[in-house]
Amino acid sequence: MNCLICHTSYNPMVSWRHFLTLEKADCLCSKCRNAFMRINGEICDMCGRPFADLTSHRQGRLCTDCVRWQEDDEWKDVLTKNRSVYMYNEFMKEVVAIWKFRGDYAMAEAFQEEFRREFYRHFDHTFLIVPIPLSAERLYERGFNQAKALAELLALPIHDILTRHHLEKQSKKSRRERLRTENVFQFSGKMPLQDKHIVLIDDIYTTGTTLRHAAKVLRQAGAIDVSSFTLVRS
Numbered sequence: 001m002n003c004l005i006c007h008t009s010y011n012p013m014v015s016w017r018h019f020l021t022l023e024k025a026d027c028l029c030s031k032c033r034n035a036f037m038r039i040n041g042e043i044c045d046m047c048g049r050p051f052a053d054l055t056s057h058r059q060g061r062l063c064t065d066c067v068r069w070q071e072d073d074e075w076k077d078v079l080t081k082n083r084s085v086y087m088y089n090e091f092m093k094e095v096v097a098i099w100k101f102r103g104d105y106a107m108a109e110a111f112q113e114e115f116r117r118e119f120y121r122h123f124d125h126t127f128l129i130v131p132i133p134l135s136a137e138r139l140y141e142r143g144f145n146q147a148k149a150l151a152e153l154l155a156l157p158i159h160d161i162l163t164r165h166h167l168e169k170q171s172k173k174s175r176r177e178r179l180r181t182e183n184v185f186q187f188s189g190k191m192p193l194q195d196k197h198i199v200l201i202d203d204i205y206t207t208g209t210t211l212r213h214a215a216k217v218l219r220q221a222g223a224i225d226v227s228s229f230t231l232v233r234s
């Protein structure tokens with residue numbers, strides 16, 4: 001077998017469990033598999049960032065970034081919590097880049113087992129699964145949406161109830177400024193959200209701005225609460 005990431009030929013470990021459950025053998029070589037860094041131990045209650053090497057950016061159970069979001073009346077409690085599977089280490093940076101470049105859904109398979117297991121540690125099947133969409137322009141360019149590929153790993157119904165418009169580059173305001181003020185997401189209105197708990201799915205949580213914008217639209221449309229689950233926490 002050839003590793004899905006580094007293409008090295010390897011002998012997959014096939015155990016009795018694989019025979020008994022017809023589970024597929026790992027599609028990654030052990031070197032790649034072990035290079036992922038799972039998030040373990042104590043984390044920020046809100047954004048899921050590990051506290052391990054964080055002493056100064058912490059206030060009680062929250063990191064200072066989340067404290068700042070909570071102090072802002074416009075953003076307080078918009079996103080209930082975020083949980084992520086892996087740290088954004090050098091290896092993960094490479095993997096995400098390769099995945100974007102290859103532009104396919106196949107690589108998501110490498111994350112399936114841990115993505116699913118972590119999801120059920122924090123959420124359950126009663127949550128509405130909503131992948132973060134790409135704009136039509138970006139989807140055309142890239143050919144696939146990583147967030148949707150990840151959402152499909154959960155084998156739960158997926159609800160494409162958000163659309164996203166494209167931020168034109170030629171603008172007087174800086175991109176950063178526009179990201180803060182302008183909401184690129186719209187609720188499609190396809191279903192009533194009253195009494196719904198939602199989990200947004202995305203590849204990466206960086207500043208949390210994108211996820212909060214999406215969450216805000218869904219909260220305004222009536223959702224009780226909106227959380228997020230991402231493959232990576234940078």
Ligand SMILES: [Zn+2]
Pocket residue numbers: 003004005006007008028029030031032033
């Ligand atoms: Zn490999």
Ligand SMILES: [Zn+2]
Pocket residue numbers: 044045046047048049062063064065066067
């Ligand atoms: Zn935090």
